[in-house]
Amino acid sequence: MLIVAIVSMYVVFDDILMTPITHPRFTKITAQGQPLSPWQGPWACVLDHQHNLLWEVKTDDESIHDGYWTYSWYDQGLGKANFGDCYFESARCDTQDLIRHTNDKTLCGQKNWRLPTERELASLIQPPARPGQPYIAYDYFTHIKKGDYWTNHAxxxxxxxFAHLKQGAKAVNFHNGKVVTLPYRNAAFVILVSDITKAYSHAQLSSRDTSTTH
Known part of the structure; x- marks a missing residue:
């Protein structure tokens, strides 16, 4: 009887191990736009099924997506240009620089990368899974820092x-999960987002043209 019970427990446990583990909201996406299982990598983007968005994933390789780079808030004359710190621009960095480079690179098959809205970025806030981690799904959004991340709300x-500087932009702080207002000149972090404009299968993500015309 004991042997039968042990075997039964093993079969149940083995079935659990073989059951695919999926996240109810997020899917890892490669730089070429292909989906991955939760335990696979590397991945360059995260597909947000809840909001039909694709999020940039930060890195630790001194590329344009390195999570340590910071940016002043700047958009076509509004804000403060070149007050952040990075290695890929000769005159320091601003948010417009990262957006331009990411769209030129066609990250994950997308050409419409932008700053997230306050609501979009705040939707990523969740209690840390482990002590000391930022307020985000860190298993998917690796290299996110416990600091301020710019939104497009200017x-x-x-x-x-900061009153003497008159105006600034909203940012989400993933150290405490709060929304703050910062001067444009502040060097803050950035995580870009891209719109997925219609339903699609994962396998089709890399071949879809989602560029926008202005």
Whole structure:
């Protein structure tokens, strides 16, 4: 009887191990736009099924997507250009630089990378899975720092010690899960997002043309 019980337990446990583990919201995507299982890698983007978005994944390789680079907020004359720190620009870095380089690279098959809205970025906030980690699904969004990340919400009135600078932009802090307003000149982090405009199969992601015309 004991042997039968042990064998039965092993069969059940083995079935659990063989059951594919999926995330209810996120899927890892390669740089070429192909889906991966949760335990596979490397991945360059994360597909957000809940909001039909594709998120940039930060790296630790001194590429344009390195998670340590910081950026001032700048968009076509609005904000403060070249007040962040990176290695891929000769005149320091701003948000427009990262957007341009990422679209030129066609990361994960997409050409419409942009700053996220406040609502989109705040939707990534969740309690840390482990002590000391940022407020995000860190198993998917690796190399996210416990700091401020820019949104596209600009022309916001600054308060208190920043009041003399008049206006800035909203940012999400993944150290405490709060939304803050920062001067454009502040060097903050960035995670870009891309719109997925219609339903598609995972296998078709890399071949779809989602570029936008302005």
């Amino acid at each position: 022309n916001v009135k600054l308060q208190q010690q």
